[in-house]
Amino acid sequence: MDKFFLAICFFLAVMLETTVIQLPFVLLLLLVTTIFYRTEWIFIVGLILGIIIDGLTFRHLGETSLFYIIFLLFVFLYEQKFELKTVAFAALMSFVGSFFFFLVFGSQVFILQLIAATIIGSLFFLAFSRIKTPVAKKYNVE
Amino acid sequence: MAKRQILFLVFIFCAIVAFFTLFFISDSRGYIQTVFSGPQTVLLHLFQIFKISDGKTQQENKALTLELAKMNLIKADNASLHDQFLTSNPPNKNLLPAQIVGMPSFLPGISMPEGYILHAGKKEKVFINAPIIYKDNLIGKVVNLEDHFSKVILVSNKNMSFSGKTTDTGATGIIKGTGNGTIIFDNVLLSDTLKVGDIVVTSGEVDINGKGFPPDLVVGKITSVEKNPSSLFQRASVASLINFSKLTNVFVLLSD
Structure with missing residues (x-):
C-alpha cells in the first residue's frame, strides 16, 4: 500500500513539474522518501524519473537522473553524521537540493522558487511523518 | 560496512546508466512524450479551468469538473480555429494548429510561462525556428523538436x-x-x-x-x-x- 501511494505521488509530481509548475517536486519527494525508507532502490526510482522528466522537458536524457542520484548519494552519506528524520534536516536538504537544481536547470524567480521549494519539502516531510512507514514500524515511532 | 558497499554499488550502476543514456540514447524523448501527453493535456486544462472560473467551481464534483474540462477544450479548439482562419495574415494554407500540452511557470495564472510544449513535431513538418502565432500575433518560435512534440520559447523569453x-x-x-x-x-x-x-x-x-x-x-x-x-x-x-x-x-x- 505504501509503495502504491508513493507511485501515485511520484506520478503527480512528474506531471505537475513538467506541465504546470516550475518547482522540483520530484526532487523533494525523492528526498523525503530517502529520509523515511533509507533503501537503495531510491536510486533506481530517481534514475527512471529523471529520464522521464528529461523526455518531457526537452533536456538531454540522463541530465536530471545524474543530478538526482548525486543528490541522493549526499543525503545517504549525510546519514552517517546527523539524525535524518527531522523537519530541520528536510528543510535544509530541500533548500540545498533546490538551490543547485535551479542553478543547473534554470528558474524564473530564483529566490521565490527556492523559498517555495524549501517550504514544500518541509510540508512533504510532515505529511509523510503522519503515514506509517517500514522504518517507523520497525522502531515503533509515530 | 556491507550496506555502504551496496549503496555505492547501486550508485555506480545508476551513474553508469545515466551517463550511457546521456551520451548514447538522446533520440528517445518522443516515446516518453507520447505516453505522457494525454495526462499532461488534461492536467493543463484543469489548471486553466480553475484559473478562469470563480470559487463556485470548487463545489462541483470531480466527474462534472472533468466533463467541463473536456467541453472547454473542444470549445477553445473551435474558437481558435474559427478566429485564426478568418485572418488573412499569414496565409491560412501555411498554418498548422497545435495543442499546448505543457506550459510550466512558477505560479500558474500569476507568473508568465517562458515557453510551451506543443503537440506537433517533425512528422507534422514543424522545423526549428518556426514562428508560432495566434490570430495575427507572434507568440514565439520553435527551439527543439521531436517526432510529434516541440518546445517553444515565447517572445518574452530572455533568449528571444x-x-x-x-x-x-x-x-x-x-x-x-x-x-x-x-x-x-x-x-x-x-x-x-x-x-x-x-x-x-x-x-x-x-x-x-x-x-x-x-x-x-x-x-x-x-x-x-x-x-x-x-x-x-x-x-x-x-x-x-x-x-x-x-x-x-x-x-x-x-x-x-
Missing part, C-alpha cells in the same frame, strides 16, 4: 531577439524578451519617434527558403518610453496583447 518596427511612426529597432512576460523594444535611434500606445510589429526576417518571421506580425503595444539624450539609443517597454497563460491552441507557421 528579433527586428521590429512601430506601425504609427515607423521606428525600427530590436525586440528583446527579458523574462516573466516582459518585452522591450531596444536599439531605436534617438531620431525616431516612439509613443505610448503604438503597436510594435515584426519587420520580417524571412530567408530564401521562406523560413523566419514574416513581416507585420503583432508583438505588442508600447506602454512606456525610455529616452535619454546622452544615450545612443532609446527603448520602450512593450506589453503583449495576448495573455500567454490562457492559450490552449496556437498555430505553427510552416514554410511554403
Whole structure:
C-alpha cells in the first residue's frame, strides 16, 4: 500500500513539474522518501524519473537522473553524521537540493522558487511523518 | 560496512546508466512524450479551468469538473480555429494548429510561462525556428523538436531577439524578451519617434527558403518610453496583447 501511494505521488509530481509548475517536486519527494525508507532502490526510482522528466522537458536524457542520484548519494552519506528524520534536516536538504537544481536547470524567480521549494519539502516531510512507514514500524515511532 | 558497499554499488550502476543514456540514447524523448501527453493535456486544462472560473467551481464534483474540462477544450479548439482562419495574415494554407500540452511557470495564472510544449513535431513538418502565432500575433518560435512534440520559447523569453518596427511612426529597432512576460523594444535611434500606445510589429526576417518571421506580425503595444539624450539609443517597454497563460491552441507557421 505504501509503495502504491508513493507511485501515485511520484506520478503527480512528474506531471505537475513538467506541465504546470516550475518547482522540483520530484526532487523533494525523492528526498523525503530517502529520509523515511533509507533503501537503495531510491536510486533506481530517481534514475527512471529523471529520464522521464528529461523526455518531457526537452533536456538531454540522463541530465536530471545524474543530478538526482548525486543528490541522493549526499543525503545517504549525510546519514552517517546527523539524525535524518527531522523537519530541520528536510528543510535544509530541500533548500540545498533546490538551490543547485535551479542553478543547473534554470528558474524564473530564483529566490521565490527556492523559498517555495524549501517550504514544500518541509510540508512533504510532515505529511509523510503522519503515514506509517517500514522504518517507523520497525522502531515503533509515530 | 556491507550496506555502504551496496549503496555505492547501486550508485555506480545508476551513474553508469545515466551517463550511457546521456551520451548514447538522446533520440528517445518522443516515446516518453507520447505516453505522457494525454495526462499532461488534461492536467493543463484543469489548471486553466480553475484559473478562469470563480470559487463556485470548487463545489462541483470531480466527474462534472472533468466533463467541463473536456467541453472547454473542444470549445477553445473551435474558437481558435474559427478566429485564426478568418485572418488573412499569414496565409491560412501555411498554418498548422497545435495543442499546448505543457506550459510550466512558477505560479500558474500569476507568473508568465517562458515557453510551451506543443503537440506537433517533425512528422507534422514543424522545423526549428518556426514562428508560432495566434490570430495575427507572434507568440514565439520553435527551439527543439521531436517526432510529434516541440518546445517553444515565447517572445518574452530572455533568449528571444528579433527586428521590429512601430506601425504609427515607423521606428525600427530590436525586440528583446527579458523574462516573466516582459518585452522591450531596444536599439531605436534617438531620431525616431516612439509613443505610448503604438503597436510594435515584426519587420520580417524571412530567408530564401521562406523560413523566419514574416513581416507585420503583432508583438505588442508600447506602454512606456525610455529616452535619454546622452544615450545612443532609446527603448520602450512593450506589453503583449495576448495573455500567454490562457492559450490552449496556437498555430505553427510552416514554410511554403
